[in-house]
Amino acid sequence: MNRTMMAASNTLGQLQKQIDVISNNMANVETTGFKRGEASFTDLLAQQLNNQPNQAAEVGRLTPLGIRQGNGAKIGQIQNVQSQGSLKTTNRDLDVAFTKENLYFMIGVEEGNVIRLSRDGAFYLSPNGNENMLVTADGHTVLDENGNDIVIEGDIKEIQISDEGVLKAIKTDGGEQTFNLGVVSVQKPQFLEKLGDNLYGLPDNYDGLGVTADDVLTELTGASRTDISMKQGALESSNVDLSKEMTDLITAQRMYQFQSRSITMADQMLGLVNSIR
Amino acid sequence: MLKGFYTAASGMLTQQRRTEMLTNNMANANTPGYKADQSSLRSFPEMLLNRMVSETIPNGNGKNMPSFAQVGSLNTGVYIQETNPLFKQGDIKQTDLKTDLALVHSEMPIDEQTGVAGALFFTVQNGNGDVRYTRNGNFTLDGEGYLTTSGGYYVLDENNERIQLDNDQFTVSDNGVILQDAAQVAQIGIAYSNDPAGQLVKEGDGLFSADAELTNAYDEDDVFFTIKQGYIESSNVDAAQTMTEMLSVYRSFEANQKVLQAYDQSLNKTVNEVGKIG
Numbered sequence: 117m118n119r120t121m122m123a124a125s126n127t128l129g130q131l132q133k134q135i136d137v138i139s140n141n142m143a144n145v146e147t148t149g150f151k152r153g154e155a156s157f158t159d160l161l162a163q164q165l166n167n168q169p170n171q172a173a174e175v176g177r178l179t180p181l182g183i184r185q186g187n188g189a190k191i192g193q194i195q196n197v198q199s200q201g202s203l204k205t206t207n208r209d210l211d212v213a214f215t216k217e218n219l220y221f222m223i224g225v226e227e228g229n230v231i232r233l234s235r236d237g238a239f240y241l242s243p244n245g246n247e248n249m250l251v252t253a254d255g256h257t258v259l260d261e262n263g264n265d266i267v268i269e270g271d272i273k274e275i276q277i278s279d280e281g282v283l284k285a286i287k288t289d290g291g292e293q294t295f296n297l298g299v300v301s302v303q304k305p306q307f308l309e310k311l312g313d314n315l316y317g318l319p320d321n322y323d324g325l326g327v328t329a330d331d332v333l334t335e336l337t338g339a340s341r342t343d344i345s346m347k348q349g350a351l352e353s354s355n356v357d358l359s360k361e362m363t364d365l366i367t368a369q370r371m372y373q374f375q376s377r378s379i380t381m382a383d384q385m386l387g388l389v390n391s392i393r
Numbered sequence: 394m395l396k397g398f399y400t401a402a403s404g405m406l407t408q409q410r411r412t413e414m415l416t417n418n419m420a421n422a423n424t425p426g427y428k429a430d431q432s433s434l435r436s437f438p439e440m441l442l443n444r445m446v447s448e449t450i451p452n453g454n455g456k457n458m459p460s461f462a463q464v465g466s467l468n469t470g471v472y473i474q475e476t477n478p479l480f481k482q483g484d485i486k487q488t489d490l491k492t493d494l495a496l497v498h499s500e501m502p503i504d505e506q507t508g509v510a511g512a513l514f515f516t517v518q519n520g521n522g523d524v525r526y527t528r529n530g531n532f533t534l535d536g537e538g539y540l541t542t543s544g545g546y547y548v549l550d551e552n553n554e555r556i557q558l559d560n561d562q563f564t565v566s567d568n569g570v571i572l573q574d575a576a577q578v579a580q581i582g583i584a585y586s587n588d589p590a591g592q593l594v595k596e597g598d599g600l601f602s603a604d605a606e607l608t609n610a611y612d613e614d615d616v617f618f619t620i621k622q623g624y625i626e627s628s629n630v631d632a633a634q635t636m637t638e639m640l641s642v643y644r645s646f647e648a649n650q651k652v653l654q655a656y657d658q659s660l661n662k663t664v665n666e667v668g669k670i671g
Contacts, residue, residue, distance in 0.1 A: 117409060120416045127420035154488065156531045156625070157424040158543055159417075161597035167410075167472060173438070174474075178588070183410070183432075183476040184595045186417035189424050192543030192599075193533060198561075199489045218560070303560035306533050327536030355489075371423055374632065378416040381643055385409065388650045393657055 117389075120382040123188035124375040126160065130190045131372050137194055138365050141356045149213075149235030149314055150354035151196045152361075158192035198305045201355040203347060209275045210250075212237035212297075213352040216345040218305055222259040222298030222335075223252060223315060231263065232256075233300055233333075236314040238351060241272070248272060250283075254313050259298040261337050266295050277348040280341055299344050302333045396469060398656045403470030404649035407434060408642050410473045415639045418630050426529030426599055427628035428478035429635075435474040439466040477590040478601075480512040483528075483629040485621065491561045492540070494530035495626045496583065498618035504587035512589035513610050513618055514601065516553065516582040517546035524549070526584055526607065529599035530625055534561055544598045550579035551611060565622040569611075581620060585610035 134155040144150040166182040168174055174181065198217050214220075220233035239258055241248040250258040250266040257265045271288040278284070281297040302308065307327070308316040318329060336344055414430050421427040443461040485495050494515070501510040514526035525546060532548055535541050540548040540556040547555040556571065556579045563573040569581035584607035586592050593601040610616055 117412075119413045120409075123413070123416050123420055154490070156543065157421070158529060158531075158599050159421045159424050159427055159597055162595045164594075168474070177474075178591045179475050179477055180591070180594050183473055184430075185410075185413055185476070186421070186430070186595070186597060188417060188420040192529075192531060195490060195492075195533060197489045218562070304534050304536060304538065305561065307536055322536065325536055331536055331538065367423065374419050374422070374636070377636070378419055378639070381639060382412065382416070385412065385643065385646055388647055389405075392650060392653050 117382040117386045119185065119187075121379050123160075123186065124378040124382070126188040126190065128372065128375045130157070130188075131368055131375065133191050133194075135365065135368050135372075138361050138368065142358065142361050142365075144354055145356045145358055147314065147354050148238055149201065149352050150356065151198055151235070152354065152356045153194050153310075154197055155194045156192050157189045159189050160187040162186045193306075195306055196308070196310070197355060199355045201352045203350040204353050205350050207349050209277075209348065210239045210241070211351050212239065212277050212346050212348055213350040214346050216343075218302045219336075219344060219346075220300045220302060220316065220333075222263065222300055224257040224259050224263070224265065225315070230317075231259065232311065232315040232317045233302070233308065234314050234316065235352060237346070241268070246270065252314075256315075261296040261298045261335065261341075263298065266297075268293055277346070279344075279346060281336075281344040281346060296337075296341065299336045299341070299346075300333045301336055301340075301343060304332045307332045395656055395659065396467075397652065398660075400468075400470045401649045401652040401656065403437070403472060405646055405653070407471050407473055408646040408649065411642045412639060412646070414473075414476055415635050415642065418635050419632065419639075422628050422630040422632050422635070424529070424599070424628050425531050425625045426483070426527060427630065428480055428528065428595075429628070429630045430476045430595075431479050432473050433475050433477070434471055436468040437470040437472065439468055441465075442467050478593075478595060479629065480510070480589050481629045483626045485624045486627050487624050489623065491563065491622060492532045492534060493623055493625045494532060494565060494581070495621045495624040496528060496530065496618060497621055497624075497626075498616075502615045507588040507591070509588055509590070511585055511587045511613075511616065512593075513616070514584045514586070514607070516549040516584050516607075517542055517600070518549055518553075518555070519546050523602075524553070524606065525596065525600040525602055526586075526593065527599045527601065528626060534558060542599070544600075546600070549582040551582045551609060552579075553582060554579070556581075565620055567619040567621070569620045580611075583610040583618065583620075584608065585613050585616055 137153045137155045141152045162184045164182045200217050203213050223232045223234050239250050242251045248268045260266050268285045272285050273288045274286045276284045281299050283295045285293045309319050311317050418429045442464040444464050446460050446462045447457045504511050517525050532540050538557045550556050565571050571578045586607045592603045596602050
C-alpha cells in the first residue's frame, strides 16, 4: 500500500508541473513571439523484487527471475516548441516579424553588457536630444550585427526594413543611415532559457557543461545574412494552440483524478488491514 | 497455527503487489512509449494432506496403532510470479517537434523459434557505453549536437555510433535515414527481439536492458516498420481496463481479509473458550 501511495503521490506532483506549463502557455496566447512549452513524461526507476529466490522452484520459467515494480512517472523534459507563429499585419513601420524558425534578434540589457535574444519585433524609437535609439517595449536596446546600439541621428522621415534585416532610416534632409540588424540563428534551441519579458538567454552554467556559445547559436554576419527572412509591418503571434492546450489540460486533470483514486484505494486497503482485529 | 491463516495472508500480499503494479500502469498512462505491465499469479507448490487414523491391533489387549490415511493435496498460498510488459503498439500522436520519433509497426510476426511475437526498440547508450533499449521517442539535441533521450542517453545509429547533428532542421525518412541539408548523416539503429518478455528487463526512465545484444531489425526479413518524425507513440495502458482491474483486486483483497477474520474468530475460540471453567 505504501508503494502504491508513493507512486501515486510522486506522479501527482509531476502532473502539477505539467498543468503549470499548460497554464503558462494559455496565459501567453496573445504574447508576441511566444514559443509554447511542452512537458513530456517518463517513468521512474523500476526496482527488482526477488520474491522467489529459489531458482529450482521456478522450473520451466521463460522470463527473467523476480518481478520489476515501478514507482510512478516524472516529467522527462520540458521542450520549447519553435514552430513559426502566424503573422499579424499591423502596418507599423517599426514592427518586424521573422518568417523563419530559429532566428532571434539581439537585445542588449544592463547598459548593453549582456546580450539576450528575442523574437518580439515590436520596436520603438527612444529620443535623446537630436538622436533616436532603437529600443524594445521595455527600453532594452536593439543591437546591430556587431553588438552596438542602433542610434539614428537627425529627424527621421521614414524607416524601411528589408527582408534581409537591413534597416534604412531616411531623414527629412534627404540623408540616409543604414544598419544591419543583429540576428542570431540558434542551432540548439532547447538550450535557451526563457527569462521573462520575451527574452531568451543561455543558462548561467553552460560553460561547466562543456558547451561553447558557438555550438548553440551563430551570429549571422556577412554572407550568412542571406539566411535571414523577416517582414516589416507585421508581428509574429504566439504559437500556442488553445484547443490543444485545453485537451492536454483535460487529460492532465483526469490523470490527476486517477492518481488520487489510487491513493484512496490504497488507504481503504490499509483500513481493511487495520480492522482485521 | 491454522494452515489457512498464512494462505489468506499470502492472498492479501499478492493482491497488494497487483495493486502496486496497476497503480504504476495508471501513473504512466500518459508516458510516451510506456509498455503496460501484466502480472501472472502462481500458487505455492502442493502439499499432500494426511489424516490420522487409529487402528485396533487384534492381539487380544485391544492396543491401538496410529497410522495415516491420505486425504488429498492442498496449495498453501499464492504469489505473483512474473510482471511482464505487454509490447503492443501504442497510439501515435502528432507533435510539432522535429526531434520526436515514433516507431510504427503492424502486427509483429510470431517468431518460429520462440512462438511469441517479437518487438522493436530504439538503441541508446549512456556515457559509460552501456547499451539500453527504449520505445520512448521523445528525443532532444544536447549542447554538443548529439541526439539524446530526455535522460541524456545517446541514440545510436545502425553501426552503434552516436548521432551528431548541427541543428534540429533535419528530416528522418520512413526507413530511418536522417538527412541534414540533403546529405545523409546516419540511419537510426532499431533493434529486434524475438522474445521480448524473456530477454528484456524494465529499468525505469523508459529503458529496457538485455543480457545479450539484440539483433538489427533491418536484417530481419519479415519485420516491417516505419519511423515517423514529428510523432510520438503514446502509452499502451488502457485506463478503463486498469481501473476495473483495480476494483476487482480490491474486492479480492477484502475477501481474503474476511477469511483472516474468520480464522481469527476460530483461534479466539481455541484460545479463550476451550477448557473454560464457568
